[in-house]
Amino acid sequence: MVPVIVMGVLTYGLLKKVNIFDVFVEGARKSVNTILTIMPTLIGLMIAVGIIRVSGTLGYIERILKPLFAFTSFPSELIPLTILRSISSSASLGLVLDLFKQYGPDSFIGRFVSIMMGCTETIFYTMSVYFMSIGIKKTRYTLSGAIIANLAGVVASFYITLWIFGK
């Protein structure tokens, strides 16, 4: 998939007589700024996630929430993440990397988490930024829609991972 896109973009760029390498470097340069912006945030969040994991807090939270999901085959280790995902992008990223460390990215959990992260988004942060920018407080069915959409994403990711990769 990625090579096809790269081929398409480069071909189109050449046809349009763009200095593709110069433009590439220019675009790539922007990534440095992005990384510098992300880095402190990621450091802070990974420390926080590391602490709640190592202290056993995460384990306690899982144990408390486990009975709610006992009737499904949903792994209880992932409950904190699915909740956190709707709240904070960086915090959930820290948790994802932690899960990669623990279970490996190719485990069922690793794959499920990878897929799930790509089809869900933070709810509260996104809504506040967008609506606050124009001063609207009555958001009507946006919140319910967002929750339902994310839930659909989580459930879909679960069954798709099961179906394609097995347990």
Place this chain on the structure above:
Amino acid sequence: MLNYLWGFMILIGIVVAAFTGTMGEVTNTAINSSREGVEVCIKLLGALAFWMGIMGIAEKSGLINVLTEKIRPVLRFLFPDIPDGHKAQKYIATNLIANILGLGWGATPPGLLAMKELQKLNLKKDEASNAMCMFLIVNISSVQLISINIIAYRSQYGSINPSEIIGPSILATLISTLTAVVYGKIMERRKRV
């Protein structure tokens, strides 16, 4: 919000650690995790530089504009309240294309401009319009088809085939977005109270 969440996480963690006798591990983890954060970022830089470079070409060559035009019919269906050719369409299209290509950060500026334009079309200024609700729900359902970040992270943590999740991701994201659109359309038909 993040202030409270982050502070809360660390404070609770330390308190629990005091009870479980894992204070030593907490210190170690603080140091190790911070180092790991740096490592992850440095390694991410490569994949990100590559992707943003390619997308830079797509932008400069006008490819993004072409794609924006192509999804106009979709926009007319999703946002029937927006008059065709209105600026809001262009901003929404740019926002969606940026998200689809995994350029989340590039999607926010046009997204905010889109909200401004939608507010101009909004009949009840203190309430979200149908278009705004649909726009937000679709955004939050995530239209991202290729998450280059996740693939890079997987590779960093030893995945044998990091990009194996591309196909399944696309399927999952289509499902979540479809759910969002269906829900939005259903809610639109209800009378605005």
